[in-house]
Amino acid sequence: MTDWNELSDADFRAQIRAYLEAEYPQHLRHPSHRMRWHEVREWYLKRAADGWTAPGWPVEHGGVGLTPSKQLIFTEEQERLGVARAPDQGVIMVGPLLIRYGTPEQREKYLPRILSWENIWCQGYSEPNSGSDLASLRTQADDDGDHYIVNGQKTWTTLAQDATHMFVLARTDPNAARKQQGISFLLVDLDTPGITIRPIENIAGHEEFCEVFLDNVRVPKANLVGEPNDGWTMAKALLGFERLFLGSPKQSQNALSRLDVFATARGLHDDPAFSDAFTTLALDVADLSEAFESFAAQVRAGEPLGADISWLKIWGTETFGRIAELALQAADSEAVLVDGQDAGDESVDVLTLYFNCLPTTIYGGSNEIQRNILAKQVLRLPG
Amino acid sequence: MTDWNELSDADFRAQIRAYLEAEYPQHLRHPSHRMRWHEVREWYLKRAADGWTAPGWPVEHGGVGLTPSKQLIFTEEQERLGVARAPDQGVIMVGPLLIRYGTPEQREKYLPRILSWENIWCQGYSEPNSGSDLASLRTQADDDGDHYIVNGQKTWTTLAQDATHMFVLARTDPNAARKQQGISFLLVDLDTPGITIRPIENIAGHEEFCEVFLDNVRVPKANLVGEPNDGWTMAKALLGFERLFLGSPKQSQNALSRLDVFATARGLHDDPAFSDAFTTLALDVADLSEAFESFAAQVRAGEPLGADISWLKIWGTETFGRIAELALQAADSEAVLVDGQDAGDESVDVLTLYFNCLPTTIYGGSNEIQRNILAKQVLRLPG
Amino acid sequence: MSAVLSEANPDERRMLADSVAGFVRQGKDNNGVHRARAVKAGASPLDRETWQQMADLGWLGIAVPEASGGLGLGVGELAVVAEGLGGEAAPEPFVATAFAQAVLAGCDNAELVDELLGASATGDTLLAVAWQPAVASLALDELDERLEGGRLTATRRLVQPSGADVFVVAVRDENGLALYRLPCDTPGVTVETQTQVDGHAVATLVCDGVELGAADCLAAGAVGEAALLRGLCVARVAASAELLGLADRLFTLTSDYLASRKQFGAQLSSFQVLRHRAVDLYIQRELMRNALRQAVRAFDSGADLVAVQRAAARAKSRCADAALKIAREAVQLHGAIGYTEEADVGVYLRRVIALAAWLGNATAQRREYARLTRAAA
């Protein structure tokens, strides 16, 4: 087996690029909305067969064991081609969690099934009344001998309708002094009686999120990860370099390039008003990309990311929003058509750009929360 | 003597316009910064001789006794011609205060001297550490029999260097339950020993404000207006329809028209980028003017102004700021010249526009304070 | 309070506003938002029963002369109804109908105009103006496909409502711009549809050698052009009023949400950043009201065409711009739920996007305003 980490970055990038170009289906590149599992299943099973489900996991657990630097290249190459995301919470969250905190039995049971996509995981964090204040969650897990009895409701659970399992933060000690305490981390099989999954339609007409109702769901204590009441610590510890990708310039770059296609086809670049606005945004994206590279260099050097990474998420998502707004204006009265706008040989879909930008300033910690974080942890302004 | 209120609005406006056009000096029209007393003295003494110092005061106290509607026309006509403001705190604040709350002796002593400009008043409200939180003022007035001994410091006192008297809010009961209580309203002769006036240079190089230091200043109790500890109520009660003028469109209209002169001379209206930006601002000013007229109609109808007037100040000052910023950009590398920019036969001074816009979002209750007021008193958002 | 109530006919307009408010809120199972969701899911925006009720209330004849069976009222009254319908996101083609009626009102084929307006006011005949060329420009001089030898081969884009019984089609002939009546079932006419963001279908009218006789001519030359231009102004003002209604409700939904929802142990409305943003939305709404008020006044006062065009462009640019700002912030301030169909925000947002773009968006209207202003100077 190749030791990928031995390759130079350039060689590694070239090989990954060649692999993706050869194997990743044309029609799935740069999708305009989040793909469902049935749409990407074939590709991810092929990748699993090739051993590429978990580039970041250690080799002894079935991963590729890439260094952070190589992982970044892998991700960059996927983004370059617009590879659709899988329902990948098992790979991103559950695997690393079990490798670090799980029992041998948990690892043995779940890791291989994550790698093969036999198990597909979703994340049971958010709740209807917790919003950005995750620690205020109210889902309750009561001790019942060798089981917990779980009651509550999760929401904004991405693609729960495609998942077989969900990891859940639930309150096991309602009397804990701080709301962050008394929360435990449970692994839940979605086939367990008492679970109802209801997709939520978003305003663009897609069903990316779900509500998940838990009604007296019996979860074996063997499915507790780590110590009881220690779930919050573990959930926080898992926030790794993935935070970088909340500030990725890819969405903005893609949106700008779609707008460019439209503008070129319609001759808008000859209009100084449009050109000035477009250039302003092009420079906003350029400086975002430069900053992203600078944070990526930190990751490559193995340095941890600080709280300052939050500014990238703010700037990236708000730039995306401004591009989408300019596109909407540029298309004028045609902007309303759901099937997109003619742009020479291509079609550009300004409505999708616009709808896609809307949630980016909300999810992954709303931009208001990110500003709170920066004010406190980076600017250290007394509160 | 003419009963001006008997005239139709149109006739009254025509007469006022004719008077101002004939009498108000050409070189003082539309000044770019606040005029000093020696610059406007001659004009205001002429106006005083003609009986026009105090259009709004009742006739029995030496005013013209105009209705609010006629006062508004008077003000509009002054603004139309760009009549420079006098150090008019005596007319605006002290006169109405004494007419409502003053003793007969106070009225007899001060009102005629205000009308003749023998006394010129300034406002001793703000303090170095009170900022927007005026009620936290710390200037102390200690009871000493038939005098108060006043110690403290006032600041942002407009044109104190030109004034003979200052009205002062001072704390007479430091133990009052609420900080708004225990404040008294005192009339102070600036010749009293212990007073030092120090002009403050602003960043545009002008001296519009002063610091006023009060060091054991003896103020006769005869100079207390109203009841002791009741100063806050009186100060608030005096906020009349003058609040309307914090949201006046005049500054924005003037700035836009200067920018238009520059743009026309330089052919900038042919540049769609400039034209779009200019039109956006022209419409911002137009909608501001429409709203101002709507509030003015309330005043004309004798209705009190509500807290909603605050939005006009926000929109007006921020629109002014955007115009000034566009002017700065439009003048490009010439924008830096303090003597202005050539614009055909005229000269336009974009720097002065820019410097003038800066304080407008701070004074008269900063725009942050105005937003606080709107959120609480108009939107009634629970806090 | 509606923006236009305090000016001409305040009492009548207030009564009308109350009547609209009562109408649109009737029954939770068939209110405006409910019907708008149904349209998004595929239903026709023309609920026949609702449309007939609106006709019976006289709303479809507001700006139709009394002689033609209407109420003979003005743009102010149209705006009152449009604002009220916007407040409940009602999907009915009220402003599109007002557009067609206003165009007709400027035409000089009195008999034909009378017939069409009468049938429109009763709700029996649905009208639509077909005027934008294939590349959906706003400039009338880009309407370059001509009527030749009494036959028209041309394409007209973005026509609403797509299910109109009769189109008022703009064509060029040797005298300039002319307007013709074109029933939807005329031979050679094909109506293709595209779906719009709010679920409404918009039509592309394809005319392939369609015969247009003198009897179908509504107005020609300068009269035809003025009729279309003035109709566009009425439509833009009515759309502005509907945008105000939509934005006003979005603002209320949002401030109510902030006031009722808790996070980090405190009401959302206690966070200063959110309070100030709510204030900024309030200011945007006030600006819309002011821009709309001046536009209605321009009509009320009988201003000339250029003045009315400028006033309409000003109102539409402000209302399109402000409504989009308010709608976008409404989503953000609602958080994740604002991005779902659980909340009503999305229903309003989609309609705002549609109306903001209809007949020229904010950017286009500002250019129109600048053009008219410079031409007048």
Next chain:
Amino acid sequence: MSAVLSEANPDERRMLADSVAGFVRQGKDNNGVHRARAVKAGASPLDRETWQQMADLGWLGIAVPEASGGLGLGVGELAVVAEGLGGEAAPEPFVATAFAQAVLAGCDNAELVDELLGASATGDTLLAVAWQPAVASLALDELDERLEGGRLTATRRLVQPSGADVFVVAVRDENGLALYRLPCDTPGVTVETQTQVDGHAVATLVCDGVELGAADCLAAGAVGEAALLRGLCVARVAASAELLGLADRLFTLTSDYLASRKQFGAQLSSFQVLRHRAVDLYIQRELMRNALRQAVRAFDSGADLVAVQRAAARAKSRCADAALKIAREAVQLHGAIGYTEEADVGVYLRRVIALAAWLGNATAQRREYARLTRAAA
């Protein structure tokens, strides 16, 4: 940490930055802010003693080849010094000097170039580039007053420093653009001055039949044009760095003020609205750093002229724009005191306005970037 430290020569650049920081903060009675106030009050921006110290430290020779008595370093080092000077609002004409030196470095009259650069690096001769025509355009093709028969009658605007001993004047001749040495005391030369917002004098150079001989020609034709264009890039990047220094200090002054000042019984920094606005200024500063870093890298990596022009336009547009935003907000967040000379904010603001406009403001730079980008496509 300076934006450009982490790239090429990080250790050397860090030492240089430390040295600048130490220098500019020396003595409260003659630090940068103090000198800047003096300039505003009428003093020359060229404090001879300070200037000599800067020469002695080698800073005036940073980008001057070692053969001409300089250090032979690059734009990165210029940026480090400019950023440091900006941090203390120092008024010395460092970036204007760097501009002239960079133009000279591209000229091919080796002997003359060597002499001027050497004299400039020692601080003995003050240089200034005179290139903008009467209507202060940035486009070189608007330089239409020609050198004819060896004599120049022309006007050059906005020349800095106005007290230069020798001007590098751009002229048109039959071969295109040429650069000449023009000592300030040459017969026929008049130097008129105008005052700039920060108190600096800028010169209008009026040449009335001035004789320019072949011996004074620094470069002609394509070489001359490239020298001027590349020099403009260096100057724009150095100005961007100074803007970063100014903005960074404004940001620090503002966050310190918010953290220290109380109102309504609470620290200003406890108000969420002000916290978030401070964050937005922080983001603007980070953007400046990133834009500057890529520009320095373009020079470090020896990119071609067009690439360097694009990088410089990008840096200058971002830095001008962001610095103005930060400065304006710094005034607002300081409240009334920010509008007075009591605070240092005004000193920084005035310098920001001056530098943001120098050699083309943000709008002009974005147009330049768009032009270069489309030309390259």
